[in-house]
Amino acid sequence: MELLYQALPEMIATLIGVVVGGLGALYIERQRELSSTRKRARIILHNLYGELEDNFYALENAKPAYENTPFGKSFYISTIAWKTATTGGDLPDIIGFELADNMENQYSILMRLGYYVDLMTQLWFAPDSIEGKREMQQGFRQHIINGLQEAIEYHPFVIQQISVTQKALAEK
Numbered sequence: 001m002e003l004l005y006q007a008l009p010e011m012i013a014t015l016i017g018v019v020v021g022g023l024g025a026l027y028i029e030r031q032r033e034l035s036s037t038r039k040r041a042r043i044i045l046h047n048l049y050g051e052l053e054d055n056f057y058a059l060e061n062a063k064p065a066y067e068n069t070p071f072g073k074s075f076y077i078s079t080i081a082w083k084t085a086t087t088g089g090d091l092p093d094i095i096g097f098e099l100a101d102n103m104e105n106q107y108s109i110l111m112r113l114g115y116y117v118d119l120m121t122q123l124w125f126a127p128d129s130i131e132g133k134r135e136m137q138q139g140f141r142q143h144i145i146n147g148l149q150e151a152i153e154y155h156p157f158v159i160q161q162i163s164v165t166q167k168a169l170a171e172k
Contacts, residue, residue, distance in 0.1 A: 041094045044085045049162050051081040056155050063148045074121045077114040082107045106158045113147035
């Protein structure tokens with residue numbers, strides 16, 4: 001029994017050491033995971049910010065052509081950074097649900113706009129003998145003008161949210 005009393009403090013100290021060591025390892029792993037997530041968020045936000053800015057300039061340059069002419073002009077809307085960022089399915093967990101939702105709204109506007117620009121471009125090359133071609137062009141043109149306006153108006157809000165999130169990540 002005396003042997004047990006002598007070994008008991010060492011056993012307790014060993015158990016406490018194992019528990020504290022395990023908790024320390026879990027803490028370090030969690031910090032490493034958070035650091036990795038922050039780094040991914042910074043990269044993703046940087047890429048999305050740049051893509052949205054490039055798209056914004058393309059929209060601003062194309063808008064007068066659609067407002068002042070019956071045919072507009074073709075332009076490219078990039079979604080590469082968005083598609084890359086959403087591939088893993090964990091974007092909201094990385095950048096936050098509200099920001100991801102607002103960015104999804106902006107990209108849905110851009111993708112719909114790209115769809116109408118593509119249809120309008122195809123219609124340019126269609127024969128004039130197609131019944132209702134002028135009406136279709138006018139309808140596509142109106143959808144494009146509305147989409148341009150909506151995307152341009154929503155852009156500053158999304159960019160401001162990205163900037164706030166980037167600033168918060170830089171402080172951590």
